[in-house]
Structure formats: structure tokens, C-alpha cells
Amino acid sequence: EAGVAQSPRYKIIEKRQSVAFWCNPISGHATLYWYQQILGQGPKLLIQFQNNGVVDDSQLPKDRFSAERLKGVDSTLKIQPAKLEDSAVYLCASSQGGEAYEQYFGPGTRLTVT
Amino acid sequence: AQSVTQLDSQVPVFEEAPVELRCNYSSSVSVYLFWYVQYPNQGLQLLLKYLSGSTLVESINGFEAEFNKSQTSFHLRKPSVHISDTAEYFCAVSADDYKLSFGAGTTVTVRA
Numbered sequence: 699e700a701g702v703a704q705s706p707r708y709k710i711i712e713k714r715q716s717v718a719f720w721c722n723p724i725s726g727h728a729t730l731y732w733y734q735q736i737l738g739q740g741p742k743l744l745i746q747f748q749n750n751g752v753v754d755d756s757q758l759p760k761d762r763f764s765a766e767r768l769k770g771v772d773s774t775l776k777i778q779p780a781k782l783e784d785s786a787v788y789l790c791a792s793s794q795g796g797e798a799y800e801q802y803f804g805p806g807t808r809l810t811v812t
Numbered sequence: 813a814q815s816v817t818q819l820d821s822q823v824p825v826f827e828e829a830p831v832e833l834r835c836n837y838s839s840s841v842s843v844y845l846f847w848y849v850q851y852p853n854q855g856l857q858l859l860l861k862y863l864s865g866s867t868l869v870e871s872i873n874g875f876e877a878e879f880n881k882s883q884t885s886f887h888l889r890k891p892s893v894h895i896s897d898t899a900e901y902f903c904a905v906s907a908d909d910y911k912l913s914f915g916a917g918t919t920v921t922v923r924a
């Protein structure tokens with residue numbers, strides 16, 4: 699089966715610019731997650747979707763970050779405007795939910811803000 | 813809320829030597845525990861997990877981890893490493909909310 703797809707793989711922008719990341723989860727996976735992984739740290743959950751509804755966005759900096767999951771499939775994560783401290787790898791993951799527990803991760807998007 | 817501490821940030825090891833990566837967690841509720849591996853320029857892959865039952869869990873490539881509730885630990889071990897085991901390893905914990913809390917990671921570098 700195809701894995702979690704993410705694009706772009708790399709992005710370099712200047713501070714105060716906007717950027718968007720796209721994720722296509724594994725087919726049939728109801729739950730989708732966005733994580734931020736800063737260099738030298740473990741991934742930190744930004745937002746969790748169940749189908750197209752938000753389950754948890756308590757760690758999402760809502761003044762500059764937004765995310766949506768239309769039709770319960772693909773998702774986009776947007777940063778507007780970007781700050782230097784947003785430089786990180788943004789990981790998308792999906793899971794079947796229920797008793798499965800296993801999350802499948804995409805390759806990530808490496809964002810550099812200059 | 814749950815949290816994870818990985819006690820070693822870097823572990824250099826010679827090929828065919830054993831390795832142990834230490835992981836401690838804190839939680840006020842029952843947890844599920846995971847080890848993920850991240851090879852260079854790749855995404856995270858699940859290595860093994862403890863959900864219930866036997867406290868010793870194994871992966872297909874020779875890693876094992878033991879859940880120790882009294883010591884709140886889930887250490888990862890491999891008796892003989894290969895060059896291909898060079899990667900970053902993350903311990904993670906989850907409760908009934910399907911959300912993962914990750915440790916900071918341990919970089920394993922295997923040398924010939």
C-alpha cells in the first residue's frame with residue numbers, strides 16, 4: 699500500500715513570508731496528525747484530525763498556523779507569517795484509529811526560514 | 813499528560829557489539845509505549861510497541877524492549893548491531909487519546 703505522501707520535501711522562505719505544506723494520508727486512515735520536529739528534539743504534535751474534524755489543536759500557534767482537512771482525506775498546514783523559530787521538519791502521520799494505535803509517518807517537509 | 817525522557821542523546825557503538833537505549837516515562841494513567849526509528853533523510857518508522865500482555869516485545873530486525881512498570885522504563889536493546897542500524901531512535905508514550913509524546917531521541921552511530 700502507498701505510504702503517507704508529503705510535499706514539498708524542502709522549502710526555504712524569508713521571515714514574514716507564507717508557506718503551505720500538503721499531506722495525503724494512507725487510504726482509509728481516519729486520523730491525521732501534523733508534528734513539528736525542531737533539530738535535536740523529538741516530534742511535537744501540532745494538530746490531530748479525526749476524519750475532517752479537529753480533535754486536538756492545543757499546541758498549534760493559532761496566531762500564525764492554520765490547518766484543514768477537507769473531505770476527511772488530504773490536509774494542508776499553513777504558516778503565515780513565518781518566523782525564524784519555525785525552521786523545523788513538519789511531519790504528517792496517519793492511523794486507522796480504534797485499537798490500531800500505530801501511526802504511519804510521511805518523509806516530512808524541511809522548512810528553513812531565513 | 814505523559815512525558816518521555818531518553819537518557820542518552822548519542823550512543824557510539826562498534827559493529828557486532830550490544831547496544832541499550834534508555835527510556836523512562838511519566839504518566840498518571842496506563843500507557844502504551846513505542847520505539848520509532850528514523851534513518852537519515854527518511855520518515856519515522858515504528859520499530860516495536862507495547863500495548864498489553866507480555867512485557868518483552870521484539871522487532872523483526874533483532875531489537876527488543878522490556879516494559880517495566882515499577883521503574884517506568886521501556887529500554888531498547890540489541891545484542892549485536894550492524895552498520896545499517898545507524899539511525900536516530902525515538903521513544904514515545906501514548907494513553908487512550910491516540911496522541912504520541914516523544915522523547916528527544918538517541919542518535920546511534922555504528923562503527924566498523
